[in-house]
Amino acid sequence: MTVEAVRGGVPEHGRVPKYYVVKSQLLNLLAELGEGALLPAERDLAAAYGVARSTLRQAISELTMEGRLRAHRGRGTFVAAPKLVQPLALRSYTEALREMGRRPSRRVVTVETVPAGPLGADLGIAATDQVLHLERVLLADDEPLGLESTYLPVARFPGVMDGYDGTGSLYQHMIDRYALTYAAAVERIETVLASPREAMLLDTNPAQPMLLMQRTSSDADGHPIERVRSLYRGDRIGFETHLHP
Structure with a gap:
C-alpha cells in the first residue's frame, strides 16, 4: 500500500x-x-x-x-462560535477562561472516598490507601466543555472539602488551604470516544471525538499532589502550548 x-x-x-x-x-x-x-x-x-x-x-x-x-x-x-483555545499550563481553568472573556463554572457530579487502586502508583501511595474523588462538569457560559475527575490522597489532604462546595477553583482552594505550590506536571493527551454516561453529562453525541487529558501534578519537593482525568469536547475546545529548545 x-x-x-x-x-x-x-x-x-x-x-x-x-x-x-x-x-x-x-x-x-x-x-x-x-x-x-x-x-x-x-x-x-x-x-x-x-x-x-x-x-x-x-x-x-x-x-x-x-x-x-x-x-x-x-x-x-x-x-458555531469559534472553539475556545486554552493554554496547556499549570494554572486554574477559571483563570484561563476568564482571560478569554468567558464565564467559567462547574457542576459537581460525584464526591466520594475510594481506594486508590492503580492510581496509587501515580500518587505515591498504596493501592489500599483512600483518595477523594471529585467529579465535575466544566462549563463556559453554562455550556458543558469537559468532565473532570480529580483524585487527592486523603491522608495528605484531610478535610479537603471543608468549606469548599466544589463549584469554584480547586486549584486555588488547594493553594489557599494547604499553602501548596504546583511546581510540575506530567500530562498525556489522546483522542477517545465518550461513554454513554459521559456523552449525556456533556450534552454531546457519543460518536463525537473527545480529547482525554490525564495529568499528575507535583509540588516543589516532587511529591504528587493530584491525579486528574479530564475529558473535553473536541468540537468546542482546543489547546495550545509554547515550545522552546
Missing part, C-alpha cells in the same frame, strides 16, 4: 470526493453567514451545489463533528 501526499485536502491523483467539494463550498458559506446564523435548508443547498442530499449531509456531518456547525433539534443547524 502506498501513502499518497495530500495538499490542502486534495490527493495528488486529483480525484476529490464530491462531499469534500461541498464541504469546501460550505466553509465559504459559513464565513459569509457569520457566527450564529441559520444554515439554509438542505434541499436548497443540495440544489444550489447540484448534489444529492445524502452527499450534502455527509459534508454537514463532518463540519458538525469539527465544531464548525451546531445542530439543534427542531430549530435547525447553525454556524
Whole structure:
C-alpha cells in the first residue's frame, strides 16, 4: 500500500470526493453567514451545489463533528462560535477562561472516598490507601466543555472539602488551604470516544471525538499532589502550548 501526499485536502491523483467539494463550498458559506446564523435548508443547498442530499449531509456531518456547525433539534443547524483555545499550563481553568472573556463554572457530579487502586502508583501511595474523588462538569457560559475527575490522597489532604462546595477553583482552594505550590506536571493527551454516561453529562453525541487529558501534578519537593482525568469536547475546545529548545 502506498501513502499518497495530500495538499490542502486534495490527493495528488486529483480525484476529490464530491462531499469534500461541498464541504469546501460550505466553509465559504459559513464565513459569509457569520457566527450564529441559520444554515439554509438542505434541499436548497443540495440544489444550489447540484448534489444529492445524502452527499450534502455527509459534508454537514463532518463540519458538525469539527465544531464548525451546531445542530439543534427542531430549530435547525447553525454556524458555531469559534472553539475556545486554552493554554496547556499549570494554572486554574477559571483563570484561563476568564482571560478569554468567558464565564467559567462547574457542576459537581460525584464526591466520594475510594481506594486508590492503580492510581496509587501515580500518587505515591498504596493501592489500599483512600483518595477523594471529585467529579465535575466544566462549563463556559453554562455550556458543558469537559468532565473532570480529580483524585487527592486523603491522608495528605484531610478535610479537603471543608468549606469548599466544589463549584469554584480547586486549584486555588488547594493553594489557599494547604499553602501548596504546583511546581510540575506530567500530562498525556489522546483522542477517545465518550461513554454513554459521559456523552449525556456533556450534552454531546457519543460518536463525537473527545480529547482525554490525564495529568499528575507535583509540588516543589516532587511529591504528587493530584491525579486528574479530564475529558473535553473536541468540537468546542482546543489547546495550545509554547515550545522552546
